[in-house]
Amino acid sequence: MRLQQLDFLRGIAILLVLFFHLKFIHYFNVVGWMGVDLFFVLSGYLISTLIFKELQTFGNFKPKLFLIRRGFKLYPCFYLFLLITIIIRLLYQQNVSIKYIIFEATFTRNFFGGFWVHTWSLCVEEHFYILLSMILYFIPFTNLQETRKVNKFIVSILALCLLLRISSYFIEFAYGESYFFNSWARRVQTFYCIDALLFGVFISYNFHFNLDQFMDIFKTVKKYFLLPALLSIVILPYFLRSPLSDCFLKSIIYISFGIILVCFVADDKLFKKLQTWLSPFFIKLISYIGVFSYPIYLIHVLIREYIIQYIPSSDYRIVFICYLILSILSGIALYYLVEKSFLTIREKTFPKRGELAYPNTN
Secondary structure: OOHHHHHHHHHHHHHHHHHHHHOOOHHHHHOOOOHHHHHHHHHHHHHHHHHHHHHHHHHHHHHHHHHHHHHHHHHHHHHHHHHHHHHHHHOOOOOOOHHHHHHHHEEEOHHHHOOOOOOOOHHHHHHHHHHHHHHHHHHHHHHOOOHHHHHHHHHHHHHHHHHHHHEEEEEEEHHHOOOOOHHHHHOOHEEEEHHHHHHHHHHHHHHHHHHHHHHHHHHHHHHHHHHHHHHHHHHHHHHHHOHHHHHHHHHHHHHEEEHHHHHHHHOOOOHHHHHHOOOOOHHHHHHHHEEEEHHHHHHHHHHHHHHHHHHHOOOOHHHHHHHHHHHHHHHHHHHHHHHHHHHHHHHOOOOOOOOOOOOOOO
């Protein structure tokens, strides 16, 4: 069962990234990076929903099956993308570093470097999947029902990630930007930015284990937090642009996206109002793009680096439109040619346990 509101948020996230990486409109040069944080919050929510539903249905969780099923969704497109990257770089007589191939292939690029600017986020998500599945495997189901303790633990980790980002700023200020790892990878290592994913887990956990109290709180504070959350996303990136303020901005942004996610999931009135304010066709289009967000995210950098240079136009607007269309169409093709085929194989060889309905997770 797919929830259109979640696909709509995915569509917004991938469009933010597409706008950001070509830098056509100045506003999106400033705020486009937030698309990745929205992806993180959505991923944390959706992936933990898979696990929590399994735990509540069976009283236990099988991390091996979970990771295999995630692998069938993520790895085929990713490794094909990596192979295409190697081939194209060879054709263009560009350096094909063996160590970069290893770092990309082993999802350690966000620590040591790699070919592309965007694959660091895939590394963070992969580390998160493994870490979360291991933690939830070893925690007894009865302990998960102690909601106060679990929520305190999650909030502590969120605070720790913020402290790590702040600490890294002062370390870099004292010893140089590249003191940790390398200069391009400032605070994209997993332990600096896993909090956005964890906040999605926090939301999903309370929906599954603390629903009544969570909904009571939501109904009480929604009218006070939704507008500030929207304004934070739209305005704050223009004012908090120093390295230190960026440490706090990331926390504010993922919390804001989390508030919007809760509003969309807990009460569909907001999304219905959005459908009346905007064109229904526009909502459906963005939601449709969101279905293919992962392959679009993978392949759009190839379009940017190697395809748009051959567009016979000097008008940057035309180039940008072609970049958007080609990125989206290429992602859709990659989904149907690769991802969907492997998902079909997955359902035959590694079916999910029982009759569990997983919204928008494939």
